Amino acid sequence: MTSSRKLLIFGGMALATLGMLYGLYYAVFVEHQTLDQMGGSLAQSFTAAASRNLGESRAALEQYGETKYDYVRQVDAHSHSIGLGMLMIVLGVIFERVSFGEGIRQFIAFSLLAGSVLFPLAIILQTYNHRALIFKALAVAGSGLVISGLAATAWGFARQRT
Amino acid sequence: MSARRLYVLGGIALIAAGMVFGDIFAVFILHQNAGQQGAALIEASRAVADRDPAAATAIFGRLGGLLEDRGTKVDAHVHLLDAGYLALFLALVQPFIALSQPTKKAMARLFLMGGILLPLGIFLIHYMGLAYSPFAVIGWASVLADSAGALLIVVLLAQVWGFLKYLQKRERTEPELPADDSMPGRALLSGGTVLVLLGFLHGAYYAGALLYQHERMETTILERMIGVASEGNLTAATAEVASFGNLAGARAVNIAAHSHIIEFGLLAMLLSFLQPYVFLSEKWKWRWVKVLLGGSVILPVFVLLELPVGLLAGGIADLGGLMVIIGLIGMLVGILRYTGHLDAAAEGAR
Numbered sequence: 001m002t003s004s005r006k007l008l009i010f011g012g013m014a015l016a017t018l019g020m021l022y023g024l025y026y027a028v029f030v031e032h033q034t035l036d037q038m039g040g041s042l043a044q045s046f047t048a049a050a051s052r053n054l055g056e057s058r059a060a061l062e063q064y065g066e067t068k069y070d071y072v073r074q075v076d077a078h079s080h081s082i083g084l085g086m087l088m089i090v091l092g093v094i095f096e097r098v099s100f101g102e103g104i105r106q107f108i109a110f111s112l113l114a115g116s117v118l119f120p121l122a123i124i125l126q127t128y129n130h131r132a133l134i135f136k137a138l139a140v141a142g143s144g145l146v147i148s149g150l151a152a153t154a155w156g157f158a159r160q161r162t
Numbered sequence: 163m164s165a166r167r168l169y170v171l172g173g174i175a176l177i178a179a180g181m182v183f184g185d186i187f188a189v190f191i192l193h194q195n196a197g198q199q200g201a202a203l204i205e206a207s208r209a210v211a212d213r214d215p216a217a218a219t220a221i222f223g224r225l226g227g228l229l230e231d232r233g234t235k236v237d238a239h240v241h242l243l244d245a246g247y248l249a250l251f252l253a254l255v256q257p258f259i260a261l262s263q264p265t266k267k268a269m270a271r272l273f274l275m276g277g278i279l280l281p282l283g284i285f286l287i288h289y290m291g292l293a294y295s296p297f298a299v300i301g302w303a304s305v306l307a308d309s310a311g312a313l314l315i316v317v318l319l320a321q322v323w324g325f326l327k328y329l330q331k332r333e334r335t336e337p338e339l340p341a342d343d344s345m346p347g348r349a350l351l352s353g354g355t356v357l358v359l360l361g362f363l364h365g366a367y368y369a370g371a372l373l374y375q376h377e378r379m380e381t382t383i384l385e386r387m388i389g390v391a392s393e394g395n396l397t398a399a400t401a402e403v404a405s406f407g408n409l410a411g412a413r414a415v416n417i418a419a420h421s422h423i424i425e426f427g428l429l430a431m432l433l434s435f436l437q438p439y440v441f442l443s444e445k446w447k448w449r450w451v452k453v454l455l456g457g458s459v460i461l462p463v464f465v466l467l468e469l470p471v472g473l474l475a476g477g478i479a480d481l482g483g484l485m486v487i488i489g490l491i492g493m494l495v496g497i498l499r500y501t502g503h504l505d506a507a508a509e510g511a512r
Contacts, residue, residue, distance in 0.1 A: 017315060
């Protein structure tokens with residue numbers, strides 16, 4: 001088995017396992033509390049407005065927005081790490097059909113795996129600082145690495161047939 | 163039956179079940195649930211206008227139930243599909259897992275058990291609630307789902323362990339699936355790669371151009387809704403509820419299109435490897451491939467068109483989902499007809 005295939009299969013299995021472990025941790029210790037907090041904040045904003053306490057209503061609404069921002073990213077990190085892990089495994093199985101030299105295949109495999117790790121990591125980091133541009137830039141870089149790696153893989157498949 | 167075949171049959175059955183469940187959910191629950199959410203928000207606005215905090219609290223209790231009903235069904239659908247995909251991936255990598263055949267079979271059975279119990283547990287969360295639960299926020303259905311998730315993790319860790327052992331010995335435990343160079347196999351592989359790439363590009367566009375805008379709009383609309391309701395302007399509040407519904411719809415269709423096109427792409431790629439297991443004539447294989455790939459394009463495209471076109475596009479999208487299910491079941495029938503000669507080769511290799 002070539003190094004590029006090993007990198008993709010092992011990396012994909014590890015990434016999918018990490019994504020599942022994160023999902024299990026999140027479901028047991030965080031999700032229910034987060035959903036309660038999200039629903040509670042939204043209810044509080046309407047209840048406070050009904051009592052004509054508009055300051056408290058606005059604060060509760062901001063809390064709802066912040067909690068939902070985190071929730072969306074936590075779920076996204078879980079689903080994207082498993083999804084990208086599965087893509088790495090499937091590409092690993094057929095990577096010898098990518099019609100480039102092993103050096104280039106290793107480069108593409110590294111790009112795919114690095115992007116697949118970086119993207120969900122950057123999404124999670126965004127929950128620690130909502131305004132930090134660096135984490136958004138990291139997510140863009142991660143997705144860019146995966147997309148360009150996948151485009152190169154597709155090109156490699158096409159080259160074989162011509 | 164070998165572990166590989168257990169993963170193949172179980173994986174395709176899980177995916178088909180997940181898709182049927184998703185189609186039933188989309189047709190009979192999704193839109194009705196969204197309508198009930200809108201109605202609840204209008205009632206909440208009326209409670210704000212009437213200065214009735216108790217009514218607002220009661221309405222949000224009901225709204226929470228509606229959101230849980232929808233959320234757990236979406237999660238059950240997604241987890242059924244993902245467990246199925248993972249089963250197919252594991253079928254592919256079995257030659258590189260250096261574990262004994264009985265251990266591999268036991269792992270495959272445990273994986274399929276976890277793959278069924280995890281979505282079942284998620285589905286039951288809404289109906290069982292916290293009945294007889296000793297925990298403050300986690301009910302027995304959640305415990306079932308989490309335990310099943312842990313089971314899947316254990317199996318996956320065992321596979322990683324088996325792969326590490328393979329890397330030390332470099333001996334395959336069974337032959338790889340024979341390379342399939344048929345027209346249906348090539349169409350599935352290249353079509354699947356293009357679908358995944360398109361899904362990634364759409365996801366990048368959505369994240370860059372719309373995600374943050376939608377997140378800002380949500381709190382802005384809610385703030386306006388509460389503001390006008392406080393002034394007693396229920397007509398304006400109802401208009402804001404409609405805007406909120408449109409925004410939720412825009413987010414939902416974009417996320418659904420993104421996830422479905424990638425999942426169908428991955429499915430097509432996986433099925434390209436499994437073509438040697440599909441015991442059908444080339445003509446019939448090719449028919450199922452066309453039906454599956456056609457549905458894989460129709461569903462995400464018409465899901466995106468639901469906003470400008472309306473329910474007609476939603477109906478066509480559901481039809482696309484049905485095409486994928488039919489193509490998948492057609493291939494499953496072919497796999498069930500398969501006589502086991504590849505497994506026999508695996509036995510011979512040992």
